[in-house]
Amino acid sequence: MRKLKLQELNRVDNETFKKQPKTPLVLVLDNIRSGLNVGSAFRTSDAFGLEKIYLCGITATPPHKEILKTAIGASESVAWEYSETTLETVLKLKKAGFLVVAIEQVDQRTWLQDFPMDFGKKYALVFGNEVDGVSEEILPHLDACIEIPQMGTKHSLNISVCVGIVVWDFFKKIKYE
Numbered sequence: 125m126r127k128l129k130l131q132e133l134n135r136v137d138n139e140t141f142k143k144q145p146k147t148p149l150v151l152v153l154d155n156i157r158s159g160l161n162v163g164s165a166f167r168t169s170d171a172f173g174l175e176k177i178y179l180c181g182i183t184a185t186p187p188h189k190e191i192l193k194t195a196i197g198a199s200e201s202v203a204w205e206y207s208e209t210t211l212e213t214v215l216k217l218k219k220a221g222f223l224v225v226a227i228e229q230v231d232q233r234t235w236l237q238d239f240p241m242d243f244g245k246k247y248a249l250v251f252g253n254e255v256d257g258v259s260e261e262i263l264p265h266l267d268a269c270i271e272i273p274q275m276g277t278k279h280s281l282n283i284s285v286c287v288g289i290v291v292w293d294f295f296k297k298i299k300y301e
Contacts, residue, residue, distance in 0.1 A: 146175040148246040154210040155181035159190025164284035170198035180210040226250040
């Protein structure tokens with residue numbers, strides 16, 4: 125066994141990435157405080173070929189220093205758009221035919237592993253603020269809420285970890301099931 129060299133990974137350049145078919149997922153980052161978390165979301169979106177990231181409210185936008193630090197260039201390959209409110213973005217995405225799913229701890233949640241995919245649909249995944257979660261005003265407009273099961277003492281996962289887990293689960297279901 126040996127580690128592969130970068131050129132052996134056969135990654136595409138930014139222009140090729142922008143033209144290739146995308147995974148039918150977008151991320152909605154709802155008032156994320158940390159630019160580092162935003163940069164990680166860009167990097168995950170690049171890795172799984174997501175369509176776009178919507179940056180809402182106080183969420184930093186490129187070329188913010190912290191985003192650039194963790195995105196390592198992914199903010200140049202992944203399409204993004206800024207909106208003053210998450211509600212505006214959610215309503216826009218619903219009108220465009222997306223199923224809007226928040227990752228949040230609510231009374232009517234579905235466990236991530238039990239979430240039934242509609243393979244003919246596009247999904248918008250909403251990730252909320254590190255302290256307050258997703259904005260209350262969007263709850264009535266969501267198609268579903270999912271939660272990642274946890275067995276430890278903490279109440280939640282870091283946003284960047286949560287994005288990675290949820291995007292991988294959706295990607296796996298879309299591409300391999």
